[in-house]
Amino acid sequence: MGKVRQGIVITGASSGLGREMARQFAAMGRDLALCARRTDRLDALKSELELAYPAIRVYVRALDVNDHEQVFAVFNGFRQDFGGTIDRVIVNAGMGKGASVGTGHFEANKQTAITNFVSALAQCEAALAIFRAQNAGHLVTISSVSAVRGFRRALTVYAATKAALTSLSEGMRVDLLGTPITVTTVHPGFIRSEINGQVEKMPFIVDTETGCRAMVRAIEKEGANVYVPAWPWALVQGLLRCLPLSQLRRFS
Incomplete structure (x- = not known):
């Protein structure tokens, strides 16, 4: 396990995995900088966490990650809030709209592609600019x-954007070898959240709190590529790579 990362930025923190990770890091005594589009939810979360853990600092800012200039402005604002240093950034904001290609849903597919990859790139650029300037930091990307x-x-x-994010993260990891900056890619399995709330049957699904507990534990260890919860997804991901297409259909 690496050093304690006290000041943590989480994007997409108003709901789902981002909100629950914020709760769990707050319980560990970490200071938080939370951003999302829905500021009413952020304000409610800030009040909840400050009441439960009065020793921590919680900052919130509105952010639509598809406004790429705003990404840089918000991250730099959080850096000032924390007194000049950000210890960890968790690139969590994402979406799951979409349909089979060629079935008339290009706009939904495009929106997912931009949000999950181009806007994730913007977040990584903003985070690593700060980390390179301070010569320290932990970048976490939430893949799948x-x-x-x-x-x-x-x-x-959706899967294509996550594959691209995993590849991007590995490239950054290679680029940063030998520096005090680390990059962790978390690949959650099926964790119940707002993004999949309408899907009735999913194999091995766990509730949000359980899934995020596994995610936070993995993030704290600062490994490179992690699959969570480890059981069964560390095994399943290996099996998925070998499945013929006819069997792969069962997972979607």
Whole structure:
């Protein structure tokens, strides 16, 4: 396990995995900088965390990650809030709209592609600019087990963006070898959240709190590529890589 990362930025923190990670890091005594589009939810979360953990600092800022100039402004604002140093950035904001390619849903697929990859790149650029300037930091990208293969229907573009994010993260990791800056890519399996709330049946799904507990534990260890919860997803991801296409259809 690496050093304690006290000041943590989490994007997409108003709901789902981002909100629950914020709660769990707050319980560990970490200071938080939380951003999302829905500021009413951010304000409510800030009040909740400050009441439960009065020793921590919680800052909130509105951010639409698809406004790429705003990404840089918000991250730099958080750096000032923390007194000049950010210890960890968790690139969590994302979406799961989409449908089979060629079925008339290009706008939804495009929106997912931009949000999950181009806007993730903007967040990584902003974070690493700060980390390079301070010569320290931990960048965390939230990918998905779906990154290991292509999937059909609503997962086609989503999985492609996560594969791209995993590859981007590895490239940054190579680029930063030998520096005090680390990059961790977390690949969650099926964790119940708002993004999949309408899906009734998903294999091995766990609730948000359980899933995020595994994510936070993995983030704290600062490994390179991690699959969570480790059981069964560390095994399943290996099996997915070998499945014929006819079997892969069952996962989507």
